[in-house]
Amino acid sequence: MSGVAHIPYILLRIPSNFRCGTLCPNTPPRDDGSLAINLGMFGLRSTASILDLVDDWTIFGSDRVGHGCSFELSVTISKMADRYEHQAPEKLQGKYQAMVVYCILGIGSLVSWNSMLSIADYYYKVFPHYHPSRVLTLVYQPFALGTIVILAYHESKISTRKRNLIGYILYTISTFSLIVLDLATKGRGGIGPYIGLCAVVASFGLVDATVQGGMIGDLSLMCPELVQSFMGGLAVAGALTSALRLITKAAFEKTNDGLRKGAMMFLAISTFIDLLCVMLYTYVLPKLPIVKYYRRKAASEGSKTVSADLAAAGIQNQSGLTDDDSKNQRLSKKELLIQNIDYAVNLFLIYVCTLSIFPGFLYENTGHHGLGAWYALVLVAMYNFWDLVGRYTPLVKWLKIENRKVITSAVLSRYLLIPAFYFTAKYGDQGWMIMLVSVLGLTNGHLTVCIMTIAPKGYKGPEQNALGNLLVIFLLGGIFAGVALDWLWLIGKKNAF
Numbered sequence: 001m002s003g004v005a006h007i008p009y010i011l012l013r014i015p016s017n018f019r020c021g022t023l024c025p026n027t028p029p030r031d032d033g034s035l036a037i038n039l040g041m042f043g044l045r046s047t048a049s050i051l052d053l054v055d056d057w058t059i060f061g062s063d064r065v066g067h068g069c070s071f072e073l074s075v076t077i078s079k080m081a082d083r084y085e086h087q088a089p090e091k092l093q094g095k096y097q098a099m100v101v102y103c104i105l106g107i108g109s110l111v112s113w114n115s116m117l118s119i120a121d122y123y124y125k126v127f128p129h130y131h132p133s134r135v136l137t138l139v140y141q142p143f144a145l146g147t148i149v150i151l152a153y154h155e156s157k158i159s160t161r162k163r164n165l166i167g168y169i170l171y172t173i174s175t176f177s178l179i180v181l182d183l184a185t186k187g188r189g190g191i192g193p194y195i196g197l198c199a200v201v202a203s204f205g206l207v208d209a210t211v212q213g214g215m216i217g218d219l220s221l222m223c224p225e226l227v228q229s230f231m232g233g234l235a236v237a238g239a240l241t242s243a244l245r246l247i248t249k250a251a252f253e254k255t256n257d258g259l260r261k262g263a264m265m266f267l268a269i270s271t272f273i274d275l276l277c278v279m280l281y282t283y284v285l286p287k288l289p290i291v292k293y294y295r296r297k298a299a300s301e302g303s304k305t306v307s308a309d310l311a312a313a314g315i316q317n318q319s320g321l322t323d324d325d326s327k328n329q330r331l332s333k334k335e336l337l338i339q340n341i342d343y344a345v346n347l348f349l350i351y352v353c354t355l356s357i358f359p360g361f362l363y364e365n366t367g368h369h370g371l372g373a374w375y376a377l378v379l380v381a382m383y384n385f386w387d388l389v390g391r392y393t394p395l396v397k398w399l400k401i402e403n404r405k406v407i408t409s410a411v412l413s414r415y416l417l418i419p420a421f422y423f424t425a426k427y428g429d430q431g432w433m434i435m436l437v438s439v440l441g442l443t444n445g446h447l448t449v450c451i452m453t454i455a456p457k458g459y460k461g462p463e464q465n466a467l468g469n470l471l472v473i474f475l476l477g478g479i480f481a482g483v484a485l486d487w488l489w490l491i492g493k494k495n496a497f
Contacts, residue, residue: 017118021160024332024456026270028433034128051267057082058265083182084240091265093290094288094291095225097288098226098291099225101280101284102219103229103230103233103236104233104277104280105215105230105233105277105285106229106231106232106234107216107233107234107240108168108171108233108273108367109168109171109212109234109237109277110203110232110233110234110237111168111236111240111274111285112171112174112175112270112274113140113243114237114242114384115267116136116178116204117133117137117238117271118244118245118266118380119262119263119266119267120132120246120324120359121259121377122259122260122375123136123197125259126187126188126191126193127193127197132329134483134487136198137200137306137355137483138199138484139199139201139202141205141476141483142401142480143203143206143479144208144209144459144480145205145209145339145476145480146209147205147206148212148213148472148476149473150211151213151214151469152213152466152470153333155213155217155466155469156304156305156462156466157304158213158216158377159307160305160465161281161307161308161309161312163210163213163318164210164215164281164402165167165278165281166212166276167207167210167279168211168278169206169278170210170279171211172205172271172274172275172278174200174204178200179258179267179271181196181197181200182263182264187257187260197459200206204300205293208221208476209472209476211248212472212475212476213469213473214466215230216230216468217465217468217469217472218305218306218309218465218468219468220299220464220465221295221306221456221461221464221465222294222457223290223294223471224454227298227425227452227453227456228391228395228452228453231391232391232392232449233443234391235384235445237389239381239403240429241266242377242381243387244266244269245266245377245381246374247260247378248261248265248266249374249377255437257356286310287310288316292310292315295310295313297461298317298461298462298463298465299464301460301461302461302462303462304462305462305464306461330460330462330463331459331463332461333466333470336386336463336466336467340455340467340470340471342404342407342475343404343454343455343469343471344470345473345474346407346408346411346447347448347471347478348474348475348477348478349411349414349415349477350447350479351475351476351478351479351481352478352481352482353417353418354482355478355479355484355486356486356488357417357486358383359380360381360438361486362376362379362380362383364436372434375430379434381471382434382438383438383441386437386438386439386440386442386445387441387442387444388441388443388445389442390404390441390442390443390445390446390447390448392445392450392451393445394446394449394450399446401446401447401450402450410443417439417440420436421433421436448475452471455471457466
């Protein structure tokens with residue numbers, strides 16, 4: 001081959017059974033075990049000839065390798081790809097710190113909404129004729145779904161850092177406004193305060209889509225452990241709020257205006273957690289080595305959404321790596337959706353099933369039992385606890401489901417829970433109901449994490465971010481559909497409307 005090819009490189013010991021394949025920028029690993037190595041992502045400035053490192057060159061359309069391009073080696077031992085993708089980040093400092101930070105950010109992204117669900121007994125006392133758990137959830141979801149559809153369409157042009165920071169700041173303001181609203185109305189009911197409450201809940205829906213889509217899209221660029229930590233944090237939010245609600249109810253139950261005092265204390269704690277998330281995302285997360293590693297990797301693959309995060313970490317994005325049109329070639333959203341339609345539909349079905357039961361059915365359709373006013377709170381707490389457990393069970397390798405057909409079968413089998421809940425509410429006792437709620441939470445958490453950690457594998461950074469946003473659309477769409485179907489439980493019930 002004529003000419004001299006120079007490229008930023010890292011020294012590699014290449015066995016004789018390696019053959020150089022097609023030189024094309026940023027091609028993902030292929031089914032035959034090919035390993036795409038983008039040397040530019042290491043941020044090296046030096047160049048050296050690589051012609052004498054391989055046995056043969058096959059080049060389509062050119063006899064030269066441009067500066068900053070990728071080259072692809074056909075690897076006969078596929079484990080080399082695993083070493084490239086998984087082992088390098090584990091050698092970096094900050095992995096466990098990042099897992100803790102992402103878990104807290106997960107808590108902050110749902111603690112406000114879970115607080116609303118956990119103090120529903122207070123809102124049932126203030127607004128006894130307005131079905132708070134059902135109406136507020138139905139108000140919340142259209143704003144969440146509409147926002148995520150818009151943001152997912154423009155995801156490649158939106159700075160992830162600005163998106164997430166705006167989201168957490170609005171979470172803090174909205175949660176604090178619930179306290180202000182209650183103090184201003186002195187805890188009185190009526191249509192006016194209820195409309196104000198619905199307006200705040202609508203803002204929660206808007207912010208939820210902003211944060212969850214942004215965070216999951218960003219985490220899709222990273223290793224599965226960090227995705228799992230954030231998803232686990234979402235469940236921790238539910239378990240934490242349920243535990244706090246039980247504690248505050250016990251502490252204030254016999255005091256004057258005890259429900260209201262407990263609810264206000266609850267919302268104050270939620271406001272503090274959201275403010276903490278703003279601080280962590282602004283000052284701590286960008287500087288963690290493993291986070292910088294994955295964001296730099298995503299930038300080298302053409303992602304522009306991480307530029308502000310890299311700048312916050314003191315890393316100037318290299319225009320040569322991100323502005324090259326050949327590097328920005330990626331699958332379209334339609335192609336990504338077609339390739340992952342089973343994952344997307346399964347997420348939708350998971351949350352249709354869950355939200356058609358939780359929380360409305362648990363508050364209004366389970367009858368009266370020995371636990372009295374504590375019964376609904378205990379059921380919600382059991383769901384949240386087992387949802388949390390389910391989001392950590394995929395860490396056990398033999399429990400993690402990776403086969404797509406098995407995931408689909410497990411998702412469909414959950415729909416047997418709907419008739420089970422109906423007959424248990426009608427004929428069973430509270431022990432059977434607690435068991436069913438536990439199964440509902442465990443399967444919800446486990447299947448969600450399995451899908452979210454498996455789906456982004458094998459894609460480039462920009463594609464992973466887009467896929468993460470698409471999956472959140474189906475997740476929120478499932479929640480919306482489930483909340484709407486939850487109203488069907490009221491058919492035939494006396495004084496339901």
